[in-house]
Amino acid sequence: MSSVRQRKTAKKDNKEQQKQTARSPSEFRPAAPPADPSDIEIGRSYYVDAESAGEQGILSTLAALTTLTLYTGFIHVMTGLLIASFWSWTALGVYVLLWSTIFWPATPLWEGFLNMWLFKTWRHYFKFSYVLDERLDLNTNYVFAQFPHGVAPVRLQR
Numbered sequence: 001m002s003s004v005r006q007r008k009t010a011k012k013d014n015k016e017q018q019k020q021t022a023r024s025p026s027e028f029r030p031a032a033p034p035a036d037p038s039d040i041e042i043g044r045s046y047y048v049d050a051e052s053a054g055e056q057g058i059l060s061t062l063a064a065l066t067t068l069t070l071y072t073g074f075i076h077v078m079t080g081l082l083i084a085s086f087w088s089w090t091a092l093g094v095y096v097l098l099w100s101t102i103f104w105p106a107t108p109l110w111e112g113f114l115n116m117w118l119f120k121t122w123r124h125y126f127k128f129s130y131v132l133d134e135r136l137d138l139n140t141n142y143v144f145a146q147f148p149h150g151v152a153p154v155r156l157q158r
Contacts, residue, residue: 030129037138048128049120056124064125098140 004158030045032053040046056064070077080097085092113119136142 030127040132040135042132042134045129045131048130049123056121059124060121063118064121068122068125 030047030053033046033048058078067084078095081091081095081098
């Protein structure tokens with residue numbers, strides 16, 4: 001009988017301890033990134049862009065959906081251009097021009113690339129956020145992978 005009472009008491013104590021250590025829901029919501037990167041708390045969730053904390057307008061949402069559809073449907077667009085190129089010289093020209101971009105040099109233009117309006121719109125649409133496990137050197141570029149969809153154009157504000 002006393003072992004049953006001890007188990008009940010242990011369960012009750014465990015529940016009390018969980019209540020005391022439970023985090024409030026606001027701690028799980030990402031916050032806008034601080035102006036000074038040294039103010040970033042390890043283990044706290046922050047939005048990638050300060051704009052992501054607010055609501056996205058209808059035009060920005062439509063732009064994000066349209067461009068993401070084109071981006072993810074690239075193979076379908078190319079197939080459509082290939083089929084259309086049998087009847088249109090313009091479609092053939094666009095098709096060849098798009099394929100010729102693979103010969104352009106791949107020089108990363110990080111600041112300009114990551115600050116493009118298009119990528120800001122995508123980050124705002126998906127509300128990207130991050131949690132740091134350790135301090136990062138702000139003078140170094142990092143590649144962040146996300147699960148389950150790979151890599152996205154994300155930038156930590158300085």
